[in-house]
Amino acid sequence: MLIHEYQAKEFLKHLGIKIPEGGVAETPEKVREIAEELLVPVILKSQVLSGGRGKAGGIIIARNPEEAEASARNLFGKKLITGQSGNRGLTVRKILVEKTLKIKREIYLGLTVDRRNEGVAAIVSSEGGMEIEELARSNPELIKKEYLSPETGLLPFQGRNLAYFLELQNGAFNTFIEYLRKLTGFFLSHDLKLLEINPLILTEEDELVAADAKMDFDDCSLFRHPEIAALEDLSEASPQEIEARHFHLNYIKMDGHIGCLVNGAGLAMATMDIIKYFGGEPANFLDIGGGVTEEAVSKAFEILIEDPQVTSALINIFGGIVRCDLVAKGIVASARKVSLKKPVVVRMEGTNVAEGKKILEESGLPFHFVNNFEEAARLAVALSRT
């Protein structure tokens, strides 16, 4: 779960890591007020849950409070389309207003779970501010990594290795090691997947200041960190996504016309892929999961069939833990409720398949039964166009 920059910076502040002076605003007037307090110039940073905000026009420097207010007026309500946001964009609802820094150097500092090496990697680069993936490809010599064990955390020599690599001196050398020690401790105790400070600024006064902060927490661990779970921002989730989440359904809206209802993430992705393979466009990703109830299936079907973009639906169930009859009952209940008019292709296999098909057939509702995965996809694509 990603949190906003301003929220991440609150954590940094509590850890004793320096962040720029500033505040969060939800109105242009408040932006101006903060700018007046800070003395100019200030930087306005749109708080949306995505990287690439600068390129999308979400980060603006203002020379005086009037300019800050005017820029904020343009930013609030604007849809930022970043590389990760999809075509719909992300609406700017909050702006972080900060004092600009006198920059001597920009450093990259990242902590992440490294799947390949099965440890926590601490990554630094003297070329902060850039896309680290790009840099790793073009100039790997500018990046240094240390692998930490979750038991021991950061060992002092690892901190020194990274600080020497960055050629930090005097006070900044020790401050950097202290920051890193605190950050790794926080990472391990709060179950993060990713923590990035990019850039970490070395100011002309030789202070280290976190100019940006990104924190991504492990969703599976949120049950033991309720204070983190409470920070989740659902303002960008569609009403359907919020409803689906309530029923523990894994639903993601997409831009196509064929609604999909599938059990298992792999099969759900394969179902989207095959729709595309035959020239169609999936309207959503939907994995009903292994522990699904009849009520949740009902809700799942309702969400996808009521999507105005959907012109046909494909139900692809391979019963294992999930029983076909349970899915069938759930579908029939909601199909009756919404007075089903859109064509629905059903492909079922596995546990209790005969019972499942019987329930659907006896409902008298217009389902198209297909036994074969490929034919089911072809039919759903054809029906989406009629």
Next chain:
Amino acid sequence: MSILLDESSRVLVQGITGKQASFHTQRMLEYGTKVVAGVTPGKGGQRHLGLPVFDTVEQAVKAEAPDVSVIFVPPLAAAEAIMEAASAGIKLIVCITEGIPVLDMLRAKKFLKEKGSLLVGPNTPGVISPGKSKVGIMPAHIHQPGSVGIISRSGTLTYEAVYQLTSLGLGQSTAVGIGGDPIVGLKFVDLLELFKNDLQTEAVVLIGEIGGTAEEEAAKYIKQSNYPKPVAAYVAGLTAPPGKRLGHAGAIIEGGQGSAGEKLQKLKEAGVKIIDNPARIGQTVKDLIS
């Protein structure tokens, strides 16, 4: 032969008295799997499904000498259950549990390395050597003994692949779900190595998905080892939107890395037969070995 499991495998069920565990233990017994005992702390001395229940894995090992353990305990306790099994000397641990925190798994894996146990999963349907033993939650009836080895990161998509193979008369030597989480035990490369030396296995199917680098590592291994058996691969998630989490912790593309296109390219370069239509997994393998 077959890999990981055969008729003689003695299986322990951790968390046996739970609802899911009870249901699936029953199915395993029906299949003929030699389930010898269960563990639920606090319920030692009872009998469940006709099997002895112990408080600890250590006690179960002493009394019934299992060599495989299947874990059905909740996510909070699962990593610790893996470590308990390894500590008691269980050779093969299959962890079905979904949703274990990543850092817990990092700790468990480090522990496993010291103990030398093998882990399948977590977040896996398990392992089956058809006709011999089933350790997991997969529907048994779609399988049939034969010569195709399956290694998959997905659950229901594995069933789909098995179903297609069986429908075409192609049986399976062993089907292994390696799990969809970021940190798992045995990976494609470990299992390819086992299948390489398995006389029953004539061809291997890899079922991957977006995220991580397991498929890229498999491609590298296949190329460098001049892998002696034909391999076919399907990678799910060509149409997945970047940066979105699709169900598995594993199924996410971050910063352009781990995309399906990239993985398929690497596998293709390694001489793997690429399956672009997931409804043709069975047919592709049939063409490949005939």
